[in-house]
Amino acid sequence: MDKVSVIRFNNVRENIARAVEQVNGLASLRPSDHILLKPNLVMWDNVYPFPKYGVLTSTVLMEEMVRLLSDYGCTKISIGEGSIIDRGFGSDTKAAFAGLGYHKLREKYGVKLIDFNDGPFTSVDFNEFSLDISAHALETDFFVNLPVLKTHNSTKVSLGFKNLKGCLATRSKMFCHHVERTLDDFICHIGEKIRPALTVIDGIYALEKGPVINGRAYRTDLIIASRDMFAADVTGARILGFDPAEIGYLREYANRHSLSLHSGETVGEKVDDVVCKLQWDWTWLEDNSGPEAFARQGITGIHFPKYDNTICSGCSYLNNYLLVTLMGAYANKPVAGIEFLGGKNCRSQGGADKTFLFGKCAIHANKENPVIKEAVPIRGCPPDKDKIISVLREHGIEADENAYTAYRAGLFKRYEGRADFQEDHFNPSK
Ligand code: SF4
Incomplete structure (x- = not known):
């Protein structure tokens, strides 16, 4: 397993580059390479404002990664994502890009913004099934995976592997919620076809009962980086309080590739010192009649x-x-x-x-x-x-929609008056 860095962010932007440097994250990068940065922008909402903490990759991480690559001499930098499309809430990738200020990154660094939902897709054969995967994701020279440190109501954690599902065509995403095959199995396989050169988990905030806005965020203030996505996810799972052996896709990937589920070498913070044990599941009544x-x-x-x-x-x-x-x-x-x-x-x-x-x-x-x-x-x-x-x-x-309006307002109240929850982490610097 490759090295993983676990670095405190401390609101010092340079610490993001430090996390990457500690694992020699750009070692295989040539300045002429086509680079694709893949954040986790699972959804957007143009109707109701929402707390983004732990739900979306922060703009501060994205901006610092773009700056780092630009300083390295790279000019062919793209950001790609395929967010949930929902007209009622105004959710799509372009709305997410706009809401997170990515247009400023385009103006400042010449970054290209790619909505995977627009295609093209390549049909990828997995023997027993095939999935349509964004050609942009498959063809890039240097894939940078930027997931969030969060839990997930099905796969328990949503980290590097799970973030790759955002590269699929909508129909293929739906296919992964299969009656006979688990979602863990699909994301394990997807992680064998899309091979990030670098994974940087955004742990500035972590999300309990994720992956979306109804989860509860915590300020964990961490940046977790590795050239090895499996190693990054093993470490991320441990930080979220899980034994990696409990995580189906990690177990399956370890089996298929004869890997150990014990963390490899970490630099920076000791994992045991930064564990933030979070719940992943919603509890239903004993008779299963409702939440x-x-x-x-x-x-x-x-x-x-x-x-x-x-x-x-x-x-x-x-x-x-x-x-x-x-x-x-x-x-x-x-x-x-x-x-x-x-x-x-x-x-x-x-x-x-x-x-x-x-x-x-x-x-x-x-x-x-x-x-x-x-x-x-x-x-x-x-x-x-x-x-x-x-x-x-x-x-x-x-x-009555008012009930939902009140509920959504209540989600913000959780973070009101909390200086450690900073909305400016989701805007580009001035
Ligand atoms: S495929 Fe089925 S579960 Fe998925 S969004 Fe459509 S109706 Fe819902």
């Missing part, structure tokens, strides 16, 4: 079983919207006989008067389910937020 928040809000009578790994990021994001609007409609009001199902594996067990089927996959999985009394499809892949509200209202549920 624990249902009990706190006095909601009974709705059956909303926990999502599984077959639900992809788009539906997972909107699933949160659905839950919050339902909680707004039903807090402390008795209700009976409705259920909500989502994902590719869900099958109604009967007993509900109305079964709301959230998204194309749930509709398909239950299309000939004889135990359903009344199926209510919420169409879309994923459904859009206005559609969710209109279908709920058509069926007598007083869903």
Whole structure:
């Protein structure tokens, strides 16, 4: 395993370059190389402002990496990402680039901004399946992976390997949420085809119950760098409080390549001194009838079983919207006989008067389910937020977007008055 540096950021920009230097991160780089920087900009939201801490790669890390490469003499630098596309929230890659000030990086350093969602893609054969991967990601000379130090509700951690999934075409991303094959298995395989020359994990903030905005961020103030993505992820997982053997994709990759899951050599901070043990999963009620928040809000009578790994990021994001609007409609009001199902594996067990089927996959999985009394499809892949509200209202549920507005405002309150949470980390320097 290659060396990993774990360096305190301390709001000193030069510490980012120091983390890279400590592992000789640019050793194989030629100034004439085409470079692709891949941040984690999983989603954007042009409707509701959102706390970006631990969710998105910080602009301060991106800017310092661009500066470092530019100072090295590189002129062919690109930033590429394929964010969730959701018209209702105004989420797409270009909106994320604009919101994080990447246009200033383009003006200042001549960086090219690439939206992977625009293609082109190359079909890559993995023997038992194939995936469409951005040709930009496959063809670059020097791939720099810039994930965030965060947990994930399916793979437990979202670090270097998981960040590479953003290089896939939307259809292939959806395919990775498969009924028979785990997401861990897919991301292990993707990490064998896209080989970053350098991975720098943005640990200025870490995210609990990630990977998106409803998680809780902590200021961990770390930069973790390695030329070896597997070594970087093993270290990142340990810092998030996991035994790397608990992480499915790391275990599989170690098996396939005869690697040890024990951290190799680290420089800088001692890993044991910087561990920030975070939870990755959301807890559901014992009878699987809904999230624990249902009990706190006095909601009974709705059956909303926990999502599984077959639900992809788009539906997972909107699933949160659905839950919050339902909680707004039903807090402390008795209700009976409705259920909500989502994902590719869900099958109604009967007993509900109305079964709301959230998204194309749930509709398909239950299309000939004889135990359903009344199926209510919420169409879309994923459904859009206005559609969710209109279908709920058509069926007598007083869903109200204001509940979601209040919830989103509440997410910011977590960080209010906290000097260690700095919005300017997500803007380029003046
Ligand atoms: S309906 Fe939802 S879970 Fe199914 S493919 Fe579309 S986004 Fe994924």
